[in-house]
Amino acid sequence: MKTHFAKRILQMIPLFIGVALVTFLILSLVGDPFTQMLVNPRIRPADIARLKHQWGFDLPIYLRFFKWFWSMLTGNWGLSIFAGGRPVTELIGHALGWTLKFSLASFILAFVVSVPIGIYSAIRQYTVFDYIFTGFSFFGMSMPSFWFGFILLMVFGLKLHWLPIGGVMTPGMESAPFFARMLDQAKYFILPVIVLSFVEMGSWMRYTRSSMLEVVHQDYLRTARAKGLPERTVIVKHALRNALIPIVTLLGLALPGLISGAMITETVFAIPGMGRLTLSAMQSNDFPLAMACLLIESYLLIMGNLVADLLYAMVDPRIKYS
Amino acid sequence: MIGELTQQKEVSRRVEGYWYLVGKHLKKHKLAMFSMFLLGMIVLLCVFGPYFTRYTMNEMGNATTDVLQAPSSRHWFGTDELGRDVFTRVLLGGRISLLVGFSSVFSALLVGIIVGAYAGYYGGILDTVLMRFTDIMFSIPVLPLLVVLSSVIPGAGVWKIVLIIALFGWMTDARIIRGLFLSLRESEFTEAARAIGVSNTGIIWRHLLPNALAPIIVSATLGVGGNIIYEAALSYLGFGVMPPTPSWGNILQNAQYAMTIAPWLVWTPGLAILITAIGFNFLGDGLRDAMDPRLYR
Secondary structure (H helix, E strand, C coil): CHHHHHHHHHHHHHHHHHHHHHHHHHHHCCCCCCHHHHHCCCCCHHHHHHHHHHHCCCCCHHHHHHHHHHHHHCCCCCECCCCCCCEHHHHHHHHHHHHHHHHHHHHHHHHHHHHHHHHHHHHCCCCHHHHHHHHHHHHHHCCCHHHHHHHHHHHHHHHCCCCCCCCCCCCCCCCCCHHHHHHHHHHHHHHHHHHHHHHHHHHHHHHHHHHHHHHHCCHHHHHHHHCCCCHHHHHHHHHHHHHHHHHCCHHHHHHHHHHHHHHHHHHHHCCCCHHHHHHHHHHCCCHHHHHHHHHHHHHHHHHHHHHHHHHHHHHCCCCCCC | CHHHHHHHHHHHCCCCCHHHHHHHHHHHCHHHHHHHHHHHHHHHHHHHHHHCCCCCCCCCCCCHHHCCCCCCCCCCCCECCCCCEHHHHHHHHHHHHHHHHHHHHHHHHHHHHHHHHHHHHHCHHHHHHHHHHHHHHHHCCHHHHHHHHHHHCCCCCHHHHHHHHHHCCCHHHHHHHHHHHHHHCCCHHHHHHHHCCCCHHHHHHHHHHHHHHHHHHHHHHHHHHHHHHHHHHHHHCCCCCCCCCCCHHHHHHHHHHHCCCCCHHHHHHHHHHHHHHHHHHHHHHHHHHHCCHHHCC
16 A cells, blocks of 8 residues: 555656646747737837846747746746736735635535435435436536526626625725624625536536445345345445445546636636636736646646545555555 | 247347447437437537528628617527627527537547557557656646637637647547557457457457447547537637637627626527537437446346
């Protein structure tokens, strides 16, 4: 087990470097952010050349990659070119905080709703309950998230005026007492969290249901019933414990959906999170910021997969790694 | 004794091939059949519908009273901010969205099959290199890079979007196919084919691929719906199919600006995406059940 863990963690290193390289190459295709300034007659070409030199865009690409990668490793993430020259780490720190809050809330909501329903659907396979929630999960899987966001905004924001139509807090509430501030923010959280979790719920329900179904039809459950155990014990003690094992991988599976889902949801609801930061950094060709954002998102994905993989190995004693 | 033998012969005369069985099981799957019918209707409507509507794609209203009209008998889905008939545009947008959905799945599948088949069949270093590359591509958040690529690749056409979605959509297929090929290459019929001198290329494409067809078809079916949503998401962020060419995504994106005064514009293109995606998901699910011999009884 220990060697497996060590192996998996060591495998991460080339993956980290590979992801950095591929992202760097793709982003370099856009070209440096200063050449386009040449069209502006008020900026002298000499200034542009100086800027290019200052930001290191005059070096050959492999040198740039090594320099950039080294400075990332040593913790020098540089300054954003356009966002007022603020440190990249500071910008990301703010944005990541919001995104993590929203993702965590959505993850918990999706998990709490979909796992019990998935399990119950499997136990009551082919009943009305199962059909309704199977329909519901297909509905969720097929829903374009931004459209769902629009609809919620239209109904609850514009029509009923129950909830705010975007942002993260009412202006002026920054210095309010703790509980008032939390209550205020909760109002802003409701719609985006519903949108973000709804899209995930569908597939998680299906996943939980099929993982439970796999267990429900196994022989050892028939044995448990045959020896006279009450149905409740059979399900809770015998079936559930094995069915829950694959669900651990949901942790890893959830991350890509939450990250790319966050980009859309944040745009719809004007949340200043990672998705929006990444998008605006790419739109303005802010190379240091965009690279840092992409890298953090990739590394979150990789770490999520690793954690899911290791958890899986830990909770399932049947798995033996050599 | 003889009677028994002839009886047995009678029973086994009808050969039920695999695809015959798949069809038989699919027909029993009511939701999948209904979805197939629904999708057929949607495709027909989008392909032939625009020939029969009263308006053309970019035909604008004559007066300001034609702008942002609510649904009526003249304009079934209302009109947009330029007075264009939304029903016509949704049908035409459907052509583009379906085209993007199908062709991006097809191209992604092609890449996925090649990568997965060669990695799984040859194994060794080729497998390691290709699969590590797949891992890398899997670990990069797709949506931001789609945005970058759409600004890098020149042009504003539909094929650009297809290319971009395909570039980041082949990894799942590659993994599925590699897994299948890993076990298929050890099978006896592969050995037999090798023994009679079939080339590696021949074995891969002629002998192994047909055996891997079932999961490929399922993944492709589910993929079409997913890619239609992807195109819509890209359009929403402003990097999808460029107007004035309509797609469900950019009609929807366009509608959000008039959301407060003309909410009906938001409903129809979104519903079109939702219904189509649900159709493909149900059909894919039905196909998966129908193609799984373990579920045959």
